[in-house]
Amino acid sequence: MTNRSERRVLQFCHGYDGPFLDCARQYASLFQGSGYKVTTVFLTGKADPQVAAGCASDEVLFLEFSSKAVRGLKLGAIAALRKIAAARDFSFCIAHRFKPIYVALLGTRLPVIGVHHAFGDYQRGGRRLFANLFKKRLSLLGVSDAVRDDMRRCLAQWPVERIQTLYNRIDVQGLQAGLVPREEARRALGLDPQAWVVGNVGRLHPDKDQATLLRGFAEALPDLPAGARLAILGEGRLEAALKAQAAQLGIAGQVDFLGQVPNARRYFQAFDVFALSSDHEPFGMVLLEAMVAGVPLLATACGGALEVVEGVGVLFPLGDVGQLAQGLKHMAGLDVAQRQACAEHMLQRLHERFSDQAVREAFWALPQVRALVAEA
Numbered sequence: 001m002t003n004r005s006e007r008r009v010l011q012f013c014h015g016y017d018g019p020f021l022d023c024a025r026q027y028a029s030l031f032q033g034s035g036y037k038v039t040t041v042f043l044t045g046k047a048d049p050q051v052a053a054g055c056a057s058d059e060v061l062f063l064e065f066s067s068k069a070v071r072g073l074k075l076g077a078i079a080a081l082r083k084i085a086a087a088r089d090f091s092f093c094i095a096h097r098f099k100p101i102y103v104a105l106l107g108t109r110l111p112v113i114g115v116h117h118a119f120g121d122y123q124r125g126g127r128r129l130f131a132n133l134f135k136k137r138l139s140l141l142g143v144s145d146a147v148r149d150d151m152r153r154c155l156a157q158w159p160v161e162r163i164q165t166l167y168n169r170i171d172v173q174g175l176q177a178g179l180v181p182r183e184e185a186r187r188a189l190g191l192d193p194q195a196w197v198v199g200n201v202g203r204l205h206p207d208k209d210q211a212t213l214l215r216g217f218a219e220a221l222p223d224l225p226a227g228a229r230l231a232i233l234g235e236g237r238l239e240a241a242l243k244a245q246a247a248q249l250g251i252a253g254q255v256d257f258l259g260q261v262p263n264a265r266r267y268f269q270a271f272d273v274f275a276l277s278s279d280h281e282p283f284g285m286v287l288l289e290a291m292v293a294g295v296p297l298l299a300t301a302c303g304g305a306l307e308v309v310e311g312v313g314v315l316f317p318l319g320d321v322g323q324l325a326q327g328l329k330h331m332a333g334l335d336v337a338q339r340q341a342c343a344e345h346m347l348q349r350l351h352e353r354f355s356d357q358a359v360r361e362a363f364w365a366l367p368q369v370r371a372l373v374a375e376a
Helices: 020-029 049-053 075-086 098-107 125-133 145-154 172-178 182-189 210-223 239-248 264-270 285-292 303-309 321-332 336-354 356-365 367-375
Strands: 007-013 036-044 059-065 090-096 112-116 138-142 163-165 197-201 229-233 255-259 273-276 297-300 314-316
Touching: 007 020, 007 075, 007 098, 020 036, 020 090, 020 356, 036 075, 036 098, 049 059, 059 075, 075 098, 090 098, 098 112, 098 125, 112 367, 138 145, 145 163, 145 303, 172 285, 172 336, 182 264, 197 210, 197 264, 197 285, 210 229, 210 239, 210 321, 239 255, 264 285, 273 285, 273 321, 285 297, 285 303, 285 336, 297 303, 297 321, 303 314, 314 321, 336 356, 356 367
Parallel strands: 007 036, 007 090, 036 059, 090 112, 112 138, 138 163, 197 229, 197 273, 229 255, 273 297, 297 314
Antiparallel strands: none
């Protein structure tokens, strides 16, 4: 049993796959120097010492439920979390995604800050009803203004101060230290050391809309530097279709499908421009990773990507092949001084809005957080 005189926060995560381990680190780091200790609990996933070490938490627990076991009423998960909460004097809970929010509200009596990383989480009537039932104990955060506004539309009767934005963030210095230099990165990825390279990283899925990127690249290609290439890092169910599309467009020889690349963000300096053509990206962590590497950005003007890129990169309307092509041609015309100025501007934006320090200050200024601290 832990010391009940300590101020403690419960962080409850669905799992640690993909970007969600770093999400756990991001939120635990909010409490550095605050006097709070953080217990991070993972609903699914086997116990893993490396995961525990990467959470920046004072205590890490693994419930080890399977995905099948957390369908339906989730009674086992509710009982397990209730036991954890009973042994510790938590002040409040931060829960990521809807299932952990559901379990935290039913398994504890704690105030819950629910963090949402995607659109549409409250479009279902049953979820809206649940949120309204626990309205007194629940407040919500979106990872972008776009996600926040989506929740506000669904929960129109809620006071706006109960649904706020807290951006995803990045350890700028840590990622910079791990970057692989340009020449070495190109060797690792098997890219031509002399080519002008457009990079794209993401699942090969309709949401990422690499089909538009292929069409835009094909349209721009005659006006791009000789030997220009498009490198797509990722895997998914659309791989065969996208390769067939590249062949139909006559650019198969200029497109590199590199598959899943572990720690891909370390190799971003291999690119001359980073292009994200996603359909309504909730946030776009990959954009922050490209910014750390100093790579000029081209992205769709919708969702969270708009908030990240506006003012520091080039935006084009969703699905607009012609504007995407124009953006690529513009990027190809940047000289060394312009690229350096762009990199400095992006780094300034990172420190001001998307760094751990900047978001930590924003977190403690949130109305729901101020209210919880006042009640403690």
